[in-house]
Amino acid sequence: MADDAGMRVMAExxxxxxxxxxxxxxxxxxxxxxxxxxxxxxxxxxxxSHGVARLRRYVKGLQGGVMxxxxxxxxxxxTPATALIDGGDGLGQPVSRRAMELxxxxxxxxxxxxxxxxxxxxxxxxxxxxxxxxxxDMIGFSMTNAAVLVVPTFGRDAMLGTNPISVAxxxxxxxxxxxxxxxxxxxxxKLEVYDRMEKPLPLGWATDEKGEPTIDGTQVLxxxxxxxGGGLLPLGGAGELLGGHKGYGLALMVDILSGVLPGAGYxxxxxxxxxxxxxxxxxxxxxxxxxxxxxxxxxDEFKATMDDLIRRxxxxxxxxxRERIYIHGEKEYEIADDRRRxxxxxxxxxxxxxxxxxxxxxxxxxx
Amino acid sequence: MADDAGMRVMAExxxxxxxxxxxxxxxxxxxxxxxxxxxxxxxxxxxxSHGVARLRRYVKGLQGGVMxxxxxxxxxxxTPATALIDGGDGLGQPVSRRAMELxxxxxxxxxxxxxxxxxxxxxxxxxxxxxxxxxxDMIGFSMTNAAVLVVPTFGRDAMLGTNPISVAxxxxxxxxxxxxxxxxxxxxxKLEVYDRMEKPLPLGWATDEKGEPTIDGTQVLxxxxxxxGGGLLPLGGAGELLGGHKGYGLALMVDILSGVLPGAGYxxxxxxxxxxxxxxxxxxxxxxxxxxxxxxxxxDEFKATMDDLIRRxxxxxxxxxRERIYIHGEKEYEIADDRRRxxxxxxxxxxxxxxxxxxxxxxxxxx
Numbered sequence: 045m046a047d048d049a050g051m052r053v054m055a056e057x058x059x060x061x062x063x064x065x066x067x068x069x070x071x072x073x074x075x076x077x078x079x080x081x082x083x084x085x086x087x088x089x090x091x092x093s094h095g096v097a098r099l100r101r102y103v104k105g106l107q108g109g110v111m112x113x114x115x116x117x118x119x120x121x122x123t124p125a126t127a128l129i130d131g132g133d134g135l136g137q138p139v140s141r142r143a144m145e146l147x148x149x150x151x152x153x154x155x156x157x158x159x160x161x162x163x164x165x166x167x168x169x170x171x172x173x174x175x176x177x178x179x180x181d182m183i184g185f186s187m188t189n190a191a192v193l194v195v196p197t198f199g200r201d202a203m204l205g206t207n208p209i210s211v212a213x214x215x216x217x218x219x220x221x222x223x224x225x226x227x228x229x230x231x232x233x234k235l236e237v238y239d240r241m242e243k244p245l246p247l248g249w250a251t252d253e254k255g256e257p258t259i260d261g262t263q264v265l266x267x268x269x270x271x272x273g274g275g276l277l278p279l280g281g282a283g284e285l286l287g288g289h290k291g292y293g294l295a296l297m298v299d300i301l302s303g304v305l306p307g308a309g310y311x312x313x314x315x316x317x318x319x320x321x322x323x324x325x326x327x328x329x330x331x332x333x334x335x336x337x338x339x340x341x342x343x344d345e346f347k348a349t350m351d352d353l354i355r356r357x358x359x360x361x362x363x364x365x366r367e368r369i370y371i372h373g374e375k376e377y378e379i380a381d382d383r384r385r386x387x388x389x390x391x392x393x394x395x396x397x398x399x400x401x402x403x404x405x406x407x408x409x410x411x
Numbered sequence: 412m413a414d415d416a417g418m419r420v421m422a423e424x425x426x427x428x429x430x431x432x433x434x435x436x437x438x439x440x441x442x443x444x445x446x447x448x449x450x451x452x453x454x455x456x457x458x459x460s461h462g463v464a465r466l467r468r469y470v471k472g473l474q475g476g477v478m479x480x481x482x483x484x485x486x487x488x489x490t491p492a493t494a495l496i497d498g499g500d501g502l503g504q505p506v507s508r509r510a511m512e513l514x515x516x517x518x519x520x521x522x523x524x525x526x527x528x529x530x531x532x533x534x535x536x537x538x539x540x541x542x543x544x545x546x547x548d549m550i551g552f553s554m555t556n557a558a559v560l561v562v563p564t565f566g567r568d569a570m571l572g573t574n575p576i577s578v579a580x581x582x583x584x585x586x587x588x589x590x591x592x593x594x595x596x597x598x599x600x601k602l603e604v605y606d607r608m609e610k611p612l613p614l615g616w617a618t619d620e621k622g623e624p625t626i627d628g629t630q631v632l633x634x635x636x637x638x639x640g641g642g643l644l645p646l647g648g649a650g651e652l653l654g655g656h657k658g659y660g661l662a663l664m665v666d667i668l669s670g671v672l673p674g675a676g677y678x679x680x681x682x683x684x685x686x687x688x689x690x691x692x693x694x695x696x697x698x699x700x701x702x703x704x705x706x707x708x709x710x711d712e713f714k715a716t717m718d719d720l721i722r723r724x725x726x727x728x729x730x731x732x733r734e735r736i737y738i739h740g741e742k743e744y745e746i747a748d749d750r751r752r753x754x755x756x757x758x759x760x761x762x763x764x765x766x767x768x769x770x771x772x773x774x775x776x777x778x
Binding site for chain 1: 490492493495522523527563567568580592596597613616621622640646648649653656660663666668670672674678702716719720723724730731737738739
């Protein structure tokens with residue numbers, strides 16, 4: 045893929061570099077390591093849109109004061125199985141990791157733990173947190189709302205984010221099931237890839253400013269920049285014929301669980317700007333959950349059944365010209381196997397930007 | 412709609428009729444009322460595929476002995492926030508209602524409650540159980556696996572059910588959010604409707620026996636009957652271009668939570684037949700959950716925010732030639748308002764079958 049063209053960089057020194065950049069911006073060492081680990085993990089899993097390519101945006105957020113390096117994070121309310129955490133406008137990753145740890149701790153005690161977060165920011169890949177449950181023999185859940193890009197069914201303007209859902213479940217000898225999906229048909233980055241290749245979009249990815257399906261990705265991106273209307277389509281595409289109302293419903297569910305339930309931003313009431321066009325704290329919200337497998341069934345039985353389920357699916361007959369049926373997370377595990385041995389792949393523009401930041405913050409860039 | 416053509420019947424006498432039929436088949440009165448209420452509720456909400464049109468299948472299941480009228484239902488295991496219930500091969504509705512009640516009871520005590528069920532049967536509309544949480548100011552979850560109809564991405568044979576997801580969240584002055592969606596693009600019933608109208612299917616609904624997308628619904632239904640391969644497509648359609656792997660992932664998630672987690676059937680290991688082609692107990696599995704809103708945030712604040720979210724979405728600009736943006740559950744609430752006043756609408760074939768069963772079981776049919 046053209047998108048994968050770039051330089052190989054080993055993960056550990058890349059994490060160390062990112063950690064140092066965050067520390068120069070006054071982020072405490074532990075928090076800095078958490079964000080770095082999350083970003084590089086995305087690159088390891090081949091999700092480069094959520095990897096260190098995002099570092100500049102986080103740096104800008106910290107520099108502009110809309111993300112705080114040392115937020116006041118507090119548990120606002122809790123019960124044995126639930127909690128609400130206020131992220132204090134800090135980076136999304138450290139509070140999300142602590143929220144998922146709290147969900148796991150609660151599940152350890154009473155069987156289930158669900159923790160929501162408000163006043164947070166972009167938290168990276170959703171799957172990172174759901175996967176934290178796996179080593180505890182729990183099923184993990186992670187959702188977040190996000191900047192407004194997705195048009196509701198029969199609407200003209202974007203009103204929801206790409207609001208991802210991640211669910212991770214352990215298996216035995218097979219790899220875990222790790223679903224990590226935006227509830228839009230595609231993320232915005234996919235339009236940018238097609239735009240660079242000057243390819244028309246498939247119908248079902250996006251709408252124009254009148255709310256009509258379009259193949260003109262350049263126009264859609266231009267409309268985003270001008271706030272002219274239109275946007276990405278929910279999973280299932282435009283209208284109801286192919287189930288677009290279902291993708292819209294999933295995006296709305298995520299907004300309710302991760303935006304409304306913690307009292308964070310929601311719908312187009314997120315990532316607001318003041319009268320002079322200056323960014324305000326994003327007030328992104330998250331939803332995390334953990335269920336103990338042995339709150340229902342012995343772990344070894346569950347894992348043996350997961351193995352059988354996975355084998356049944358991957359062994360079944362393939363469609364014409366297809367050689368393989370995948371389980372969710374499988375592709376990413378295979379990519380990560382390669383990246384951990386041979387390094388993550390960074391686009392040359394990303395490498396140039398990392399070097400620029402290395403100079404800007406006086407940290408070494410010896411990758 | 413041609414499908415709505417039929418006779419108006421008031422809900423209460425229809426429930427009483429169904430209750431009597433089940434009682435004649437030795438189902439205890441309370442259980443019989445639960446199943447009747449669930450079926451007629453589906454008709455009230457306009458989901459006639461899951462209404463009393465299904466009564467005959469339940470009757471056959473009870474007569475054939477694969478569904479037991481008086482099952483031994485027991486809690487196999489529980490923690491403060493979780494439980495596993497064995498449905499003892501009884502009707503799906505009574506055990507599901509009790510499982511959701513247990514989830515709500517647990518959420519009342521510790522903030523969250525999640526209950527799975529094994530050795531069950533078809534449970535009717537998923538939303539019925541999720542909506543039980545609403546009056547307790549909780550968010551409700553309901554999922555079930557089902558008979559194998561859906562082809563995994565890049566596969567040739569159906570390996571998963573239409574595995575629905577329902578999530579219900581209360582609002583204040585506005586109606587609740589009630590998502591209730593099959594994870595396939597459409598249910599099988601939709602193919603039957605197109606078949607009767609002799610209309611070609613939209614691409615993205617189904618595949619032929621080679622795993623290729625098809626517009627020939629008659630062939631797909633024929634293939635189902637002959638077990639010749641092919642089937643319904645997951646939400647997002649064939650392949651990955653429009654996100655079919657996401658719909659497949661959601662269907663698989665439902666199978667893990669409602670099939671694997673309780674130790675019920677899963678994938679094509681459900682609704683099995685013996686060597687002589689006789690149906691065995693279906694071993695359908697379900698997953699129910701409840702989260703107390705005030706486990707996170709005061710209920711009045713949550714409801715006020717839900718109202719604002721709903722109003723923002725419904726008030727936003729409409730696409731060309733569209734007059735309305737819907738919230739999930741809204742259409743069904745409006746239909747139910749009419750049906751409760753004027754009666755549910757039963758297809759004349761369904762009415763004829765109800766009359767036949769009235770005669771068969773010697774119960775009055777005075778609707």
